[in-house]
Amino acid sequence: MNTLTIYKREMSSYFSQLTAYIAIFIFLIFIMIMTFAVAQYMRVGDASLQYTFFYWHPLVYVLLVPIVGMRMWSDEHRSNTIELLGTFPISIWSTILGKYLAAATVWLIALALTFPIWITTNYLGDPDNFVIFSGYLGSFLVCCSFLAITSLISAFTKDQVVTLVLSCFICFLIYLVGFDQVARWIQTVAGNSVAEVFTATGVWDHFRSLNVGNFRLQDFVWFATVISTSLIGTNFVLNSKRN
Amino acid sequence: MIEVTNLTKSFGAKTAVNDLSFKVKKGEVLGFLGPNGAGKSTTMRMVTGYFPPTSGQISICGIDMLKSPEQAKAKIGYLPESAPLYDDMTVAGFLRFAADIRGFKGAARKEAVEKAIETCFLQKVAHQSIDTLSKGYRHRTCLAQSLLHDPEVLILDEPTDGLDPNQKHEVRELIKTLGKDKAILFSTHILEEVDAACSRAVIVDQGVIVANGTPTELRETYKSDSLHDIFRKVTTLDTAA
Ligand SMILES: Nc1ncnc2c1ncn2[C@@H]1O[C@H](COP(=O)(O)OP(=O)(O)OP(=O)(O)O)[C@@H](O)[C@H]1O
Ligand SMILES: [Mg+2]
Numbered sequence: 001m002n003t004l005t006i007y008k009r010e011m012s013s014y015f016s017q018l019t020a021y022i023a024i025f026i027f028l029i030f031i032m033i034m035t036f037a038v039a040q041y042m043r044v045g046d047a048s049l050q051y052t053f054f055y056w057h058p059l060v061y062v063l064l065v066p067i068v069g070m071r072m073w074s075d076e077h078r079s080n081t082i083e084l085l086g087t088f089p090i091s092i093w094s095t096i097l098g099k100y101l102a103a104a105t106v107w108l109i110a111l112a113l114t115f116p117i118w119i120t121t122n123y124l125g126d127p128d129n130f131v132i133f134s135g136y137l138g139s140f141l142v143c144c145s146f147l148a149i150t151s152l153i154s155a156f157t158k159d160q161v162v163t164l165v166l167s168c169f170i171c172f173l174i175y176l177v178g179f180d181q182v183a184r185w186i187q188t189v190a191g192n193s194v195a196e197v198f199t200a201t202g203v204w205d206h207f208r209s210l211n212v213g214n215f216r217l218q219d220f221v222w223f224a225t226v227i228s229t230s231l232i233g234t235n236f237v238l239n240s241k242r243n
Numbered sequence: 244m245i246e247v248t249n250l251t252k253s254f255g256a257k258t259a260v261n262d263l264s265f266k267v268k269k270g271e272v273l274g275f276l277g278p279n280g281a282g283k284s285t286t287m288r289m290v291t292g293y294f295p296p297t298s299g300q301i302s303i304c305g306i307d308m309l310k311s312p313e314q315a316k317a318k319i320g321y322l323p324e325s326a327p328l329y330d331d332m333t334v335a336g337f338l339r340f341a342a343d344i345r346g347f348k349g350a351a352r353k354e355a356v357e358k359a360i361e362t363c364f365l366q367k368v369a370h371q372s373i374d375t376l377s378k379g380y381r382h383r384t385c386l387a388q389s390l391l392h393d394p395e396v397l398i399l400d401e402p403t404d405g406l407d408p409n410q411k412h413e414v415r416e417l418i419k420t421l422g423k424d425k426a427i428l429f430s431t432h433i434l435e436e437v438d439a440a441c442s443r444a445v446i447v448d449q450g451v452i453v454a455n456g457t458p459t460e461l462r463e464t465y466k467s468d469s470l471h472d473i474f475r476k477v478t479t480l481d482t483a484a
């Protein structure tokens with residue numbers, strides 16, 4: 001109930017301050033450029049959208065997700081409205097969840113707006129729509145993980161720029177650590193077992209497996225762990241700020 | 244209604260509030276005085292449940308703030324020192340949000356918001372965006388938020404700060420009227436407000452209570468007619484500390 005009140009306020013704030021429009025707009029433009037110009041979607045005929053479309057999502061999220069999420073708590077600290085929230089008769093968890101879900105909704109809208117490419121694919125070829133759905137799910141989960149990390153970072157500081165830079169950096173590391181080329185490089189310098197640990201830690205492997213329509217337990221465990229730890233961490237940081 | 248016992252708050256090695264105890268009963272207006280950095284705001288942040296105290300108890304209408312914070316907070320209306328607001332909302336939009344949080348619905352919500360707007364003279368700016376408000380109007384918007392649910396306990400941190408003389412007068416009268424059936428704790432640097440609105444005053448200095456009583460009692464104890472002189476007598480000067 002209170003979560004919903006916070007959620008509604010956050011949504012109206014995203015869409016009255018242009019942040020959401022800008023992030024969605026840049027996301028769509030960027031994805032279109034990558035898919036059509038760089039990856040040559042039309043020539044390759046990639047019906048599962050794996051290599052031409054979803055491939056780029058995590059990289060775009062590294063930059064854009066923190067832009068949407070950076071004001072989450074930093075702005076509350078800066079304007080001191082956190083003091084209002086802290087004295088309203090609501091639990092801190094309803095604000096954490098309300099804010100988090102609102103930011104996630106912005107991204108859900110962004111993803112939903114890529115529907116023309118799904119229609120095009122179905123028009124031009126005969127794709128496995130289950131795999132495409134699984135790809136969307138993987139993409140959204142990456143996004144949610146990055147958002148949760150941004151929420152945690154923004155709880156630390158009232159400076160949105162610090163939140164942005166730090167969140168981008170951490171998300172980029174998580175992206176890089178399991179990335180194909182990096183994983184291969186780690187394998188040659190440090191051996192198989194170390195490479196496996198890195199691959200399992202990074203987001204790439206978990207994202208890719210959903211991309212090809214594989215529902216592996218370990219992937220869901222990874223996403224659930226990152227999201228819940230970050231949100232619990234957010235709660236912890238917010239509480240310790242008052243001491 | 245407000246009962247605070249042995250409240251202490253330390254920030255690292257520094258003790259901002261030191262073993263403070265006081266009570267505010269229904270129908271009482273307690274003026275909270277003291278020099279800058281005395282610990283007034285810190286005390287209020289603990290009483291409203293924002294800061295957890297290092298030690299001590301807080302009870303609001305018999306509800307323990309530390310054990311059942313949500314029930315206790317529901318009884319309180321609070322105006323923080325900096326009058327924080329969401330800049331991207333309109334005045335009415337913000338008050339509707341606060342009313343939602345307080346559990347108002349439908350017609351009751353509309354009525355509560357309208358009443359708060361009227362009480363704080365916000366009709367003129369009701370549909371204006373908060374980031375374009377003048378300082379005084381910001382303050383009054385945040386005050387309106389604290390009155391919305393007609394709380395039994397009101398905690399106001401410098402409620403007349405930044406208001407013009409007319410509004411200062413209005414807010415003092417408001418505090419006096421509301422004080423008849425509420426417990427009010429408010430801080431101020433304007434000593435005239437003690438006579439104008441308070442039934443009792445507490446002077447804190449460096450986190451401890453150094454004087455406590457009705458304005459008349461204070462004058463008798465310190466054998467002085469001027470609250471200014473009393474204030475200077477009982478508090479340490481920055482230059483001396
Ligand atoms: N979050 C915090 N961390 C560290 N120290 C703090 C914090 N909040 C307050 N203090 C310190 O506690 C002391 C009391 O501050 P407080 O804001 O309660 O004073 P005040 O009586 O409200 O003063 P003023 O009249 O200027 O509003 C100050 O010395 C302040 O520096
Ligand atoms: Mg203060």
